[in-house]
Amino acid sequence: MERITAIKGELQVKIEPIDTVYLDKVLEQNMQDPENLIMILQDVSAKYNYLPREVLNYVVERLNVSMSLIYSAATFYKAFSLKPRGKYIINVCLGTACHVRGAEKIKESLEERLNIHEGETTENLKFTLETVRCLGCCALGPVITVNETSYGGLDRGKALKIIEKYEDEA
Amino acid sequence: MSKLQSQKNYEVLREQFKKERDPERLVVSLCAGSGCGASGTKEVMKALEKEVLKNGLKGKVEIKATGCHGFCEQGPIVVIYPEGIFYPKVKPEDIPEIVAKTIVNGEVIENKLYKDPLSKKRISKGKDIPFYRQQLRIVFGNNGLIDPNNIDDYISMDGYSALVKALFTMSPEEVISAIKESGLRGRGGGGFPTGIKWETCRKAHGDIRYVMCNADEGDPGAYMDRSLLEGNSHSVLEGMIIGAYAIGSNQGFVYVRNEYPLAVKNLGIGIKQAEEYGLLGKNILGSGFDFTVKISRGGGAFVCGESTALMRSLEGKVGRPRAKYVHTVDKGYRESPSALNNVETWANVPIIINNGPEWYASLGTEKSKGTKVFSLVGKVRNTGLVEVPMGTSLRTIIYDIGGGIPKKKKFKAVQTGGPSGGCIPEDFLDLPVDYERLAEVGSIMGSGGMIVMDQDNCMVDLARYFVDFLKNESCGQCTPCREGITQMSEILTDICEGNGKEGDIELLEELATMIKRFSLCGLGKTAPNSVLTTILYFREEYEAHIRDKKCPAGVCKALFHYEVDEELCNGCHLCALKCPQEAVTGEKKEPHHIDQDKCIKCSICYEACKFDAILIK
Structure with a gap:
């Protein structure tokens, strides 16, 4: 019981307006088929940066599935978050090739700079720091991505400079 | 474009595309794969388009954004055909000179060429570079030559001719025997003979059969599947259609990682273009055979590369594997016979059909062909x-x-x-x-x-890294994998943090044997491999961590410190300038000193020193 309240607590951080036009389009593209649940959740995530409770309620209703099914998928797959994430999602690649070239050090310096740990979001909802096991740019390690843009051949200094660029943006 | 209705239609179109593409024409091929993309291809492309326009070359030179050329270290790569002049690490500011000299005058710009690090010689042509010279690129070769978003390019290089050959001159059984004779084995890791898999699936009981492409390339450090899908998705699709014909399937899936946005995009375009030509969909080339392909994007779970987990995930469920006493070729996706092959395996299929199984089987070793x-x-x-x-x-x-x-x-x-x-x-x-x-x-x-x-990589740290990875990726349903890997991870972390105890190595070996024997799926069964091989070949490194509390490679922070070798240090002061903690001090031209209380062991000084004067102790 305690666990459920805790989860609810996390989910109620931010009340999202439900964009039914967008959601209906997503559901339609996926033929309202529960078999396409993962892709539906990906599209929800692409819009909101996370999976807001209100939106999931809507998906439950439209797909006619149980919330537990959605919750199991949402917590199993790494791509999903039940907590709001930042405007810029930084992914530090910790794939083997990046690891042997010092990706850990890049992660540490970003943690220090943003004052958050892996998996956390800055208070101003600007940055979320995540790690990923391989982005497939192994020849250029260490690599990070900020949203969809990849940056390769990094060291501490270069990584911090990239973050500065985003910090300066509104 | 109207759909192709027959073999003849296809052949006419192919000849037309061949004619349109004079092999002697000027083509600038620019790698636009994810690797070169991270090195700045977009900016180079913009500069190239601008410069071509400025020099009035529009229509005289073709600019082609291709898939991955493979030599990612040297990206962004520009290759100028027909000569094949290879320029590595091209920056936007290099473009005006390349256009003016090489494209307009056919001159080779010596100082922009690739320099072989061993012979120190400049090499002008891609095929002469040692990196490429010793390769045999039958699967990957077309990647740098075709525009992945233009099916016409693929067709002009005899793309889809293997499909035509299979559909119109071979029976499904003949296709299966060709694949069996070729000796092709699964490229995703298992190495299971592909032909036998197809045959079993064809013979399995059921009305509907599925073929699938496993593009959930979760293995950190491998990216050939991404590059193939980005650069030449048609070769994979063609393989799948041939496979579907052989197995008797009308529906296919590609399960691809969502972390590969460009691969998803290019594959989507590939499917659409193949459908427009009637190479996918109903009544393919008028043969009466129907086949469609759907893309399914994964949610980022390593275990979903395992066949049964992948099929659960395709069904929209949590990707937990099941025991394989019933194989997926008998009961897979939706409990129907399903043939799952890896991206690279599928891409090999058209090559085998085109060149014949005997040719393919002549490559490789006794039991591993191609x-x-x-x-x-x-x-x-x-x-x-x-x-x-x-x-x-x-x-x-x-x-x-x-x-x-x-x-x-x-x-x-x-x-x-x-x-x-x-x-x-x-x-x-x-x-x-x-x-x-x-x-x-x-x-x-x-x-x-x-x-x-x-020498700078610690093998205990590496084993810990892999075990940690698998600890996070274990689906958690079977105890040996979930608990066993967690225990191994704890022991390895202890060793790396200087808390290793006598008997830890033996305990790791015992745990490893247990996990290998009793785990449900391949993830658990192979999880201990990195621990077992590092113990087998680098036992002394484990012992150094446990007994001497030393990390000889200087990776495990609790187990080493940096010292300056006073004889080798000439006081160049570079390390002191770079140290973020101001832990290195010393007068210029005098040996320096590291303050151990301030040092955070970030290794910046170690990497900066040109005289090997920073020692790992």
């Missing part, structure tokens, strides 16, 4: 994708193609097969790489990841 694409990464000079015949030695791959270890460091080990594979030490460098030989030394082929490590 070529294999490896992603050669880590501490090696030429990183990138390497395609060689099976049976090529590790030494050839790492030294002749890879150019050896940079910065005069010493080779320590090569890790093959990703988290499920093992580390292979120097003694086995002459090992011919095939499925059997790798298994003999305790590793696996896997999907072809090949991570080279040098």
Whole structure:
């Protein structure tokens, strides 16, 4: 019981307006088929940066599935978050090739700079720091991505400079 | 474009495309794969388009954004055909000179050419560069030549001719025997004979059959599947259609990682274009055979690369594997017979059909035929994708193609097969790489990841890294995997943090044996490989961590410190300038000193020192 309240607590951080036009389009593209649940959740995530409770309620209703099914998928797959994430999602690649070239050090310096740990979001909802096991740019390690843009051949200094660029943006 | 209705239609179109593409025409091929993309291809492309326009070359030179050329270290790569002049690491500001000299005048710009790090010679043509010269690129070769978003390019290079051959001149059974005779084995790691898989699936009981492409390339350090899907998705699609025809399936899926946005995009375009030509969909080329392909994007779970988990995930469920006493070829997706093959396996199929199984079987070793694409990464000079015949030695791959270890460091080990594979030490460098030989030394082929490590890599740390990875990726339903890997991770973390105890190595070995025997799926069964091989070949490193509380490679922070060798230090002051903690002090031209209380062991000084005066103690 305690666990459920805790989860609810996390989910109620931010009340999202439900964009039914967008959601209906997503559901339609996926033929309202529960078999396409993962892709539906990906599209929800692409819009909101996370999976807001209100939106999931809507998906439950439209797909006619149980919330537990959605919750199991949402917590199993790494791509999903039940907590709001930042405007810029930084992914530090910790794939083997990046690891042997010092990706850990890049992660540490970003943690220090943003004052958050892996998996956390800055208070101003600007940055979320995540790690990923391989982005497939192994020849250029260490690599990070900020949203969809990849940056390769990094060291501490270069990584911090990239973050500065985003910090300066509104 | 109207749909092609017959073999004849296809052949007419192909000849037209061939004619339109004079092999002597000027083509600038620019790599637009994810690797070069991260190095700045977009800006180079813009500069190139602008410069071509400025020089009035529009219509006279074709600019082609291609898939990955494989030599990612040197990206962004520009190759100018017909000569094949190869310019590495091109920046937007290099473009005006390249256009003015090479494209307009046909001059080669000497100082922009690739410089071989060993011979120090400049090399003008891609095919003469040692990295490419010793490869046999039958699967990957077209990647740098075709525009992945233009099916006409693929068709002009005889693309889809294998499909035509299969549909109109071969029975499904004949296709299966050709694949069986070729000796093709699964490139995703298992190495199961593809033809036998197809045959079993064809004969399995059921009305509906599915074919699937496993593009959930979760193995950290391998990216050949991404590059193939980005650069030549049609070769994969063509393989799938042929496979579907052979098996008797009308519906296919590609399960691809969502972390590969460009691969998803290019594959989507590929499917759409193939449908427009009638190469996919109903009544393909008027043959009466129907086949459609759907893309399913994964949610980022390593375990979903396992066949049964992948099929659960395709059904929209949590990707937990099941026991395989009933095989997926009998009961897979929606409980129907399903044939799942890896991206690279599918891409091999059209090559076999076109060239014949005998030709294919002439490549490789006794039990491993054809070529294999490896992603050669880590501490090696030429990183990138390497395609060689099976049976090529590790030494050839790492030294002749890879150019050896940079910065005069010493080779320590090569890790093959990703988290499920093992580390292979120097003694086995002459090992011919095939499925059997790798298994003999305790590793696996896997999907072809090949991570080279040098003296600065700690093998205990590496084992901890892989075990940690698998701890996070274990689906958690079977106890040996969930609890066993967690225990191994705790022991390894203790060892790396200086809390290792006598008996830890033996305990790790015991746990490893248990996990291997009793885990449900391949993830658990192979999870201990990295621990077992590092103990087998680098036991002394484990012992140094446990007994002497030292990390000889200088990776595990609790177990080493940096010191300045006063004799070697000439006081250049570079380390002091770079140190973020101001822990290095000293007068210029005098030996420096490191304040151990301030030092955070970030290794910046160690890497900066040009005189090897910073020592790991």
